[in-house]
Amino acid sequence: MTGPAPLAADRPDGSAGDATSGDIRKEMLAAAQSLDRSAPSPAAAMTSDLSIDEELTLHSIGWEPIELVYGVSLHSIPMGVWNWGQGEITHASSAFARSFAAATDRIHHECARSGGHGVVGVHVERNVDRHHIGIALTGTAVRPVGAKKLPSADSVFVSDLSGRDFTLLQGSGWMPLGLAAGASFVYAPRRSMGTAMKQTSQNVELTNFTEAMYAARESAMERMQRSALALQGTGVVEVKVTEGPMEFAHHAIGFSAYGTVIRLVAGQHRNLAPRMVLPLDDPVRGVEATALRGA
Amino acid sequence: MDDVPGDLPEAAARRFSEGAFTSGLTVPDFAACLQMGLEPAGYVQGFCVMKWGSWQFYPGAGPYGGYGPNVAGTHGGYSESWQCPHGFVSAEHRVWGQNYEQPWVEDAWANGFTSAYERLIEEASALGAHGIVGLVDTSAPLGDLGVLEFRVQGTAVKVKDGPPPADGRPWTTYLAGQRLAKLIEAGYMPVSIAATVASVRVWASCITAYLTEGTNPGWTSQAVGAEIEQTARAQMAVRRIARERVRAQLGGDSLHGASMGTRERELGEGDADLECILRGNRVRRFKEFDPMPAPRPTVRLS
Numbered sequence: 363m364t365g366p367a368p369l370a371a372d373r374p375d376g377s378a379g380d381a382t383s384g385d386i387r388k389e390m391l392a393a394a395q396s397l398d399r400s401a402p403s404p405a406a407a408m409t410s411d412l413s414i415d416e417e418l419t420l421h422s423i424g425w426e427p428i429e430l431v432y433g434v435s436l437h438s439i440p441m442g443v444w445n446w447g448q449g450e451i452t453h454a455s456s457a458f459a460r461s462f463a464a465a466t467d468r469i470h471h472e473c474a475r476s477g478g479h480g481v482v483g484v485h486v487e488r489n490v491d492r493h494h495i496g497i498a499l500t501g502t503a504v505r506p507v508g509a510k511k512l513p514s515a516d517s518v519f520v521s522d523l524s525g526r527d528f529t530l531l532q533g534s535g536w537m538p539l540g541l542a543a544g545a546s547f548v549y550a551p552r553r554s555m556g557t558a559m560k561q562t563s564q565n566v567e568l569t570n571f572t573e574a575m576y577a578a579r580e581s582a583m584e585r586m587q588r589s590a591l592a593l594q595g596t597g598v599v600e601v602k603v604t605e606g607p608m609e610f611a612h613h614a615i616g617f618s619a620y621g622t623v624i625r626l627v628a629g630q631h632r633n634l635a636p637r638m639v640l641p642l643d644d645p646v647r648g649v650e651a652t653a654l655r656g657a
Numbered sequence: 658m659d660d661v662p663g664d665l666p667e668a669a670a671r672r673f674s675e676g677a678f679t680s681g682l683t684v685p686d687f688a689a690c691l692q693m694g695l696e697p698a699g700y701v702q703g704f705c706v707m708k709w710g711s712w713q714f715y716p717g718a719g720p721y722g723g724y725g726p727n728v729a730g731t732h733g734g735y736s737e738s739w740q741c742p743h744g745f746v747s748a749e750h751r752v753w754g755q756n757y758e759q760p761w762v763e764d765a766w767a768n769g770f771t772s773a774y775e776r777l778i779e780e781a782s783a784l785g786a787h788g789i790v791g792l793v794d795t796s797a798p799l800g801d802l803g804v805l806e807f808r809v810q811g812t813a814v815k816v817k818d819g820p821p822p823a824d825g826r827p828w829t830t831y832l833a834g835q836r837l838a839k840l841i842e843a844g845y846m847p848v849s850i851a852a853t854v855a856s857v858r859v860w861a862s863c864i865t866a867y868l869t870e871g872t873n874p875g876w877t878s879q880a881v882g883a884e885i886e887q888t889a890r891a892q893m894a895v896r897r898i899a900r901e902r903v904r905a906q907l908g909g910d911s912l913h914g915a916s917m918g919t920r921e922r923e924l925g926e927g928d929a930d931l932e933c934i935l936r937g938n939r940v941r942r943f944k945e946f947d948p949m950p951a952p953r954p955t956v957r958l959s
Contacts (some may be wrong), residue, residue, distance in 0.1 A: 382923035385818070386838055393846035394787060394816045394945030398823045400699040401848075409900065409912040411937070414832075414839045417913070421843075422951045430900060430915055430935075434892035436885040438868035453882050465885060470895065493871030494885060498892065500917055620902060636954035 412483060416525025420482075420504060423529050429438045429476035429503045431468030435461040436496040436599075440519045444611040450581065451547040451614060454495065456489075458618060459585070461497040466541060469499045469619040470515040477512050478503025480519035482528045483584060484541065484603075486620060490612045499541075504528075523600060534626025544585030545618035545644035547608070550574035571615065575605065578617035586619045597625035665783055673784055680785025680812045680943045682791055686834030690790065694817035695809025698784040702810040703776030704902040706799055707769035709762070734758035735894050739862035739887055746863075754927075756891040758898060759776035762932075766805075769796070770852060773807040778893060781827045781902055788822075789883035791833030792850055794936070831914065845913065852936035855898035859891045869927035891931055895919065895920050899935040910938040 410417065410427035417427060443584045454467065474479050484501035487590065501520070511600035521538035531538065553561070561568075582603075590598050601621035608614045659698055679700040682690060686862040690697065773794075783788050792811035799806045813827065823826065828849035832840060840847065862868065865887040896917065896946040915937030 386692060388691045389841050390695065393841050393943045394819045396846050397848065398820070401941060404907075404909045406909050407904060407911050408908045409904065409907075409915055409937070411915040411917065413914055414836055416841060418839065418843055418949060419952055421917060421946065422949050430891070430912070430917065432896045432917070434889055434896070436889050438882055438885055439871055440881050441871035443871075461823065462882065493672075494869055496892075498919070499674060499946075500896075517837065529952070530954065535846075562666070600896075609865055620692055625760075634954045636956045638958055639955045640958045 363439065365373075373440070386631075411500070412502050412525050419529040420525045421507070423532055425504050425528075427502045429472075429505045429506050430500070431469055431472035431476060431478065431481055432497070432498065432500045433465040433467065433472060435464035435468065436494050436500045437464075438494050441493065441511065444608065444614055446552060446613060447549045448551050449549060450577070451549065454490075454547040454614075454616075455545055455581070457495040458490070458497075458547075461495050462541075462543045462545075464618070465497040465499050466520060467515075468520055469501070469520055473503040473520070474513055474520045476503045476514040477505060477509070478518060478607045479505045479509065480538065481511050482521050482538075483524050484520055484522040486522060486541075488604065488615060488618060490608065522602075522620070523622050527600070530634065531624060532632055533591065533632065535626055535630065535632045536624045537590055537627045539623040541597050541620055541624055542586045542590040542593065542595070542623045543618070543620035544582040544587070544589065545577040545616065546581035546585070547614055547616045548574045548578040548581075550607075550615055550650045552615050553611075555611045558602050574615040575617070579613050582617040582619050585620070590623040593623045594625065596625045598623055665779060669780065670783070672873050680752075681793075681810065682812050682833055686791060689834040690814060693841065695818075696792065696817055697786070697874065698786045698813040699780070700810070701777050701780040701784070701786075701789060701813045702808070703773040703778070703780065704809075705769045705772035705774075705807045706804055707765055707777070707807065708802070708804045731813050733949060734760055735857065736753040737887075737890060737894075739865065741863045743863065751861060751863040751866055751926075753863055754887055755771065755860045756887060756894065757858055757860070758894075759856040759858050759930075761921045763854055766854040766856075769805060769807040770794070770809075770854075773809045773841045777809045777811065778826060778829075783811050783932055784820070784829045785815065787816045787819055788830070790830055791812050792829055792831050794850070795850065803916045810820070811947055830940075831936075832938060840913070840938075840940065844942055844944045845911075846943045846944050848910050848939045848941050850936065851903050851939045852934070853899055853902040853904060855895045857891045857895040857898070857931045857933075859888055859927065859929040859931065861929075862887060866927040868877055873934035885927075888927065888929065892919075892921075892931070895931045896934040897935040903935050903937070903938040907939055910939045913940050 408428045409430040437460050443453045481501040487498040489496040519538050598621040603619045605617040674733045678697045704808045707722040735754045741752040789811040796807045801862040829849045868885045923957045
């Protein structure tokens with residue numbers, strides 16, 4: 363089994379690591395024996411929803427997780443706005459925007475309070491209801507290893523990139539700045555009685571729905587792009603979109619998009635130059651036939 | 658085999674003494690465990706079926722019971738209230754609102770989970786295990802009875818040439834195989850799993866009810882499209898309580914690979930039951946971190 367501990371030759375200084383790092387059995391034994399010792403001080407405790415792979419990759423670029431953080435906001439949508447109409451359903455679009463902004467603001471404060479310099483792996487939950495829209499953000503606050511200075515809430519970044527993606531991004535000279543989001547809800551106008559009658563027996567595009575979809579998309583994407591520019595970002599990566607008619611109002615089309623705003627912080631983009639690998643695995647799972655006892 | 662605890666079924670004791678091991682590990686995880694010096698001792702399980710006291714009084718309230726008697730604030734914990742800004746409107750008007758923690762729901766969940774977990778530990782101890790890996794816990798309503806079944810299962814293991822646990826309790830982790838190996842190599846030892854639930858009831862004020870239902874009677878000063886502050890604060894509080902409770906379980910250890918799941922049951926007119934379950938691996942650092950060099954990116958040709 364190849365664990366994460368590198369071979370001595372792979373280390374930048376060519377030095378060997380911990381004497382036991384090559385022997386996972388010795389490590390396991392030492393780890394089990396360590397439980398006899400008393401627990402560290404509560405100040406050292408951290409919480410994180412990152413996987414061990416993500417934490418290791420973060421450590422490799424000098425960052426560490428410190429706290430599981432969140433931000434939630436719900437905004438009301440007045441009764442009646444989903445009834446038939448024309449154009450954008452501005453109450454719903456602005457409720458989404460304000461909920462996203464308030465949830466982001468709260469996760470910023472949570473992060474700063476815990477001493478984090480940013481949040482990675484943010485999971486975004488969107489709940490569009492007839493009378494309210496809710497946004498919940500959950501992620502792990504991270505900081506450069508051992509950083510003591512508490513940042514201000516305005517200076518932390520929030521990103522839905524995984525630990526691995528954050529590492530790759532930083533390695534190529536870029537940094538996440540924050541989450542950008544945009545949403546638009548648009549009425550698909552009614553067809554006239556005559557048009558509906560004419561289309562009854564035809565295979566025909568319902569242009570009112572197609573046009574509503576395009577209108578919603580353009581407004582939402584534009585809003586997301588504007589919020590990226592407001593963060594002084596160069597672009598948005600990992601954009602995720604949700605689109606389609608509302609469950610409770612099929613004549614209304616919703617389109618929402620969010621992603622991580624990034625900016626080049628190095629002098630220029632650094633190519634990662636990935637190495638090509640050709641796996642030679644057979645599709646059969648291999649088992650090392652080690653005797654269970656007395657091996 | 659070690660002494661069998663008295664309340665373990667006789668059949669289980671017989672099965673444990675038969676010699677062959679059982680395991681819930683996949684073949685790759687099994688191979689990785691052997692390589693780490695972890696020998697499977699047996700597939701161990703714990704179950705508990707819980708029925709909450711409040712259920713019998715509020716049969717329509719779902720598997721976790723109702724909001725119980727109006728004892729808001731009397732159990733301590735989180736509580737916030739909102740006053741109606743309108744003065745007297747009618748006898749039906751919601752003149753106040755409150756968010757409050759529901760310790761009886763949390764206690765019932767904790768009792769069910771802990772009982773199932775302790776039974777799992779008991780089985781593993783009977784096998785003389787040092788730890789339990791690949792743990793899986795689930796809970797599901799049992800039939801239509803307002804009853805919740807807790808299931809905790811995993812593979813008990815012995816550390817080859819390792820000492821028995823100091824306090825006699827095996828360590829536990831949701832991880833197994835390569836992920837556990839990486840955790841150990843990164844310098845962390847699993848101590849136990851950590852899991853908790855937080856439950857908050859939203860008893861909506863008039864403003865919260867109007868905003869949640871999208872209504873505006875005309876004479877209220879509420880802003881159209883405003884934030885539903887009471888519910889938003891309850892959503893933040895239920896997450897904070899869960900995090901604080903897990904932190905209280907950690908001592909000075911850390912929580913790894915946490916999963917925070919929330920559930921909202923809308924009861925109408927802004928009233929809601931909120932629940933947050935937070936679980937993860939409690940781990941302890943046993944050696945200084947030995948950072949690996951920046952990973953080398955690869956592209957798979959397949």
